[in-house]
Amino acid sequence: MPKNYKVIYEDPNDSSSLEQRVFLKSEATKGTLTAPTGTDFLYTLAGGGIKFTQPINPSPHRSGRHNNNTIVDKKMTEWTFTTFFNLDPNAANGDASIDVPVKLLYKSLLGTESGTTTKVYTTATTPSTYFSLFEVGDKWSKQAWGGWVDSASLEFPGNGQAKATWTGHAFESVLIGIGKSTVANAGGNSVTLQSGEGKRFAKGGLVMIILANGTSRSTDTPAGSSRKVVSVIGDTVTLDGAPLTTSSDGTNLAPVYLCYYEPSTVTGIDNPLVGLEGTFTADRLPAGYCLRSLKIDINNNHELVNYCFGHDGIEGFVPGGRAEVAVSAELNLSSKLVEFLNGVQQFLPNNFVQVLGPASGRRMQISLPKIIFQIPEISVPETGSIPVTFEGVAYQTALDAADEITISFL
Numbered sequence: 038m039p040k041n042y043k044v045i046y047e048d049p050n051d052s053s054s055l056e057q058r059v060f061l062k063s064e065a066t067k068g069t070l071t072a073p074t075g076t077d078f079l080y081t082l083a084g085g086g087i088k089f090t091q092p093i094n095p096s097p098h099r100s101g102r103h104n105n106n107t108i109v110d111k112k113m114t115e116w117t118f119t120t121f122f123n124l125d126p127n128a129a130n131g132d133a134s135i136d137v138p139v140k141l142l143y144k145s146l147l148g149t150e151s152g153t154t155t156k157v158y159t160t161a162t163t164p165s166t167y168f169s170l171f172e173v174g175d176k177w178s179k180q181a182w183g184g185w186v187d188s189a190s191l192e193f194p195g196n197g198q199a200k201a202t203w204t205g206h207a208f209e210s211v212l213i214g215i216g217k218s219t220v221a222n223a224g225g226n227s228v229t230l231q232s233g234e235g236k237r238f239a240k241g242g243l244v245m246i247i248l249a250n251g252t253s254r255s256t257d258t259p260a261g262s263s264r265k266v267v268s269v270i271g272d273t274v275t276l277d278g279a280p281l282t283t284s285s286d287g288t289n290l291a292p293v294y295l296c297y298y299e300p301s302t303v304t305g306i307d308n309p310l311v312g313l314e315g316t317f318t319a320d321r322l323p324a325g326y327c328l329r330s331l332k333i334d335i336n337n338n339h340e341l342v343n344y345c346f347g348h349d350g351i352e353g354f355v356p357g358g359r360a361e362v363a364v365s366a367e368l369n370l371s372s373k374l375v376e377f378l379n380g381v382q383q384f385l386p387n388n389f390v391q392v393l394g395p396a397s398g399r400r401m402q403i404s405l406p407k408i409i410f411q412i413p414e415i416s417v418p419e420t421g422s423i424p425v426t427f428e429g430v431a432y433q434t435a436l437d438a439a440d441e442i443t444i445s446f447l
Contacts, residue, residue, distance in 0.1 A: 119201070160439045243298040321376070362405070
């Protein structure tokens with residue numbers, strides 16, 4: 038059923054959180070807001086979103102006992118989303134089994150993307166990917182440009198659902214709503230809205246024009262195309278592009294609706310691999326050893342470029358810090374784990390391979406060829422098995438090997 042923006046506009050209820058959708062679109066030019074298509078849709082779990090802030094503080098000017106004015110700080114845009122590991126079991130190969138925005142996230146996180154039949158992500162090159170983010174609700178949309186991944190946490194619990202949590206920054210974000218126009222707008226580039234509704238739009242945002250039925254897109258913004266807001270003066274919103282042609286009827290006052298942009302149809306892979314199928318192998322443990330949980334935290338430690346004079350926000354990142362891959366594994370104490378523990382106490386490297394999915398068919402594989410663990414503490418509970426948590430860091434196997442982690446989709 039197509040989304041009806043007229044119905045949403047006229048709905049007196051407050052927004053529903055259940056309508057949240059997320060799109061990610063690669064930017065050909067860093068920091069240029071780029072409209073997503075239907076295949077840029079990203080399945081996410083609840084709780085994430087785009088957070089835009091610009092702190093203000095009372096001015097320190099002497100003004101007696103009373104605050105008199107404010108000082109504005111720089112803009113800051115952060116975002117976080119949690120996803121399942123969705124793979125298409127019927128896809129022809131590893132590349133086709135992954136959603137487009139998921140591949141974008143891994144490339145932004147690790148830097149290097151290669152392969153087709155098997156899609157592989159490594160840290161061999163420095164991350165340099167930027168993308169636009171669209172968080173779309175019912176009556177609103179947050180649109181951010183110049184986004185990238187700072188860090189990700191990949192979790193594989195034995196008694197829960199495998200998932201990934203992604204965090205990052207972006208240059209800036211705007212909030213766009215829905216407005217109604219009942220005047221003739223054709224021949225120019227401006228749309229005049231109902232009183233007060235100009236405040237629902239912001240310069241730089243992407244919009245589309247919807248006809249009176251609430252579902253049909255104007256020929257000025259056909260499916261797959263958008264217009265950028267150039268300026269907002271009162272209730273007049275000026276758009277880029279050619280003069281408008283069918284964006285209102287001034288004779289019979291058939292309204293049009295100026296809305297945040299989103300694709301007309303969306304597609305995505307809704308097949309989470311939660312950990313009911315998979316294998317864990319370690320070179321210093323027997324095959325099939327019980328893994329209670331594995332957590333991999335990947336942090337790029339990028340330097341935020343938010344220090345440029347004359348600029349009011351973030352301008353990107355510099356890969357100025359070391360990439361860190363932290364590993365936390367929980368295993369049961371046993372005679373074989375005693376052997377493993379003694380190796381850990383000698384600071385011997387460990388090779389872990391984690392496979393999420395079936396032994397054959399579409400699956401995800403994470404290789405960590407050289408993990409050095411801290412010596413763990415062993416706490417004995419009152420009853421039951423004795424879990425031991427190993428925490429360490431993944432290292433490259435040789436100078437310039439850049440192979441501390443390899444993520445493959447097979």
